[in-house]
Amino acid sequence: MNARTIAFELSMEGRQVDEVVASIFHTVLFHRSSGKFTYNSEESYSIRTVSYIDVDCDFIDFTYVCCESELLGRNVKREIADFSELLRTVDGTSAPPRGSISLEFFQKRRARWPFQPECVPWEVWTVFCEIAEARNEHDMHAKHENVVEMLQDKIMYITEIINRHQYVPKMPSRSDADLIFDTSYPDIQPYLFKIHYNLSGAPQTTVGNTVRKILRETLSL
């Protein structure tokens, strides 16, 4: 099955990387998270409420909404901070530092013993980041406005994509809930997701990478 891939290319200052990526990923995760499921029987369940909060950015004049979940916020922040740190340490004298970070939603498929369940991505959101430091104050102001406008466009695009209601995994029965949703969060229940990044600028979801990844995951015991 081919995963739906959505890619954004953004140019920003080094200090803005964390907030630009966070505003995109949290907007997606807000749409891709539901309240905690409580199963009454194998097929019957009720869903609890999702709460949301506003996040004001420090380095961009921008506010985004994310799920009110401390653990989710912490996990996403850690991954983005690792990527941002790596990207900002790249020597940008010859060419501006580039990198990509992806938010990948996947579902697990049970495999025969002794193999691990297979992880099948169904939607991947990738942000290609290029660091372009401002030459002067005027340039910084122009770049800042540009980043805000670009982000507004991306947020609109995200809502448009999600409201197309293309493939999303079916609501699972009680025994399969862990194959679709990440049930480890106490307050929300997002679809299973992982965040990965690289600095080459090339997306990780190439056929070769995917095959290698599947082989590696299949063989790992």
Add this chain to the structure above:
Amino acid sequence: MAPEVAFSNITDKNEFTKFTKFLAYKGVQVIVESRKGVKIEPNSKPKTSDTDWFNLQIPDSSEVNQATKNALPSDRVLETIKSQLHVEISVQTEDGDEMVLELWTLQLDETQFDTSLKAMNTVYFRMGILLKSLITITRITPAYHLSRKQRLESFTIFYRVYSGEAKLKALGDSVKTIQAGLLKTPLGALVFSVTYRTNFSITPNRSDNNKALLLKSDHFELSPKHVIFESKKKKEEKRESKPSGPIDLDKPLRLAAFVDETLVKRTFEEFYTKIPIPDHYRPEKLPVSPVKEKEIMSKSTQELDDSAASKSPNSLEMPPKKFSGFRHENEPPIKLLLFPFADTHPIRELAEFYKDFFNAPHLKLTDELTQSNKSLEPVLEDVELTNEDLSKDLELYENSVVEFDELLADMCRSAEWSGN
């Protein structure tokens, strides 16, 4: 157009209508909440039951619900939404200038339907996602940033819910439209969209229509109105705090306004005839035209007020200090400001001289002399009297010189006798 039999049974259609109604209610709540200017912080919302509509913790303001109810009759939900339901967001400055910022619209577009969506729980789930998109989009339009500033600035954001034709003209010529979300259902697509103005300049609707007032973040911080208001308050305070000192009994009694002067005069005379007072204690005459004096006093206060009102607020607060020439008795003496490394400067010598001159103690007699001519006359009389007494005494003593000589001779003689 959506097919006539979109749903397989009437129950589904009723359920869809109910879901759509609550989608509209919650949608309006989301829009209005986002324009309150309050940032939603963690743990800021009260924990609600787990039966929230669309599994989203959206506030339920009864006032907003009532506004929605008025625009969306329960028996005509789908019909009303087909003809569009709007939430108008406007800003009003404290000067009374008003500007419509954006217009949110919920519409059921019958041309975009999806008959494959039959399960009502999926419709419900997707409506939840539609609301999430609405929540997200409310944060990116310019009105959101403006509303967040309204607690610091002097303007207020208003909302209005209405159905029917959109009043887009109020948004001005320069507008932008964003689709906040679209959900295709068997009856048509439920669409949330926003049209907002991109030109944020207010044209005051008063005398000067040509000048556009740009709504800046710091525009209202120091409005002249505030200054005037503050100065008025201070003025009133000053008037109220006028000290009413103890009554000075030595001063002549003054008559109040509209008092019959002749009657008072007669009463005084009667009093003095009944109870005779030694002449030197009795006042020589009654206050001359006390009413006139009173008038002058009132006038001066009035003048002060008039002149004060015509002046700028700043000059009212700080009246210019005049150099009186001499230090008043109650005025604190001047202190020299000590400037480091300025001891040898010639101007310091002048300052020292001025200080000594200014701080010199007052000569009371000089003061009394300069105060009034009346007070001078008795002093002169006293001096004359003293001189007269002295000359009398001198004359007396001169006449008695022989007696003194005899006395002195007697004293000398008696001394000689005692010496022998």
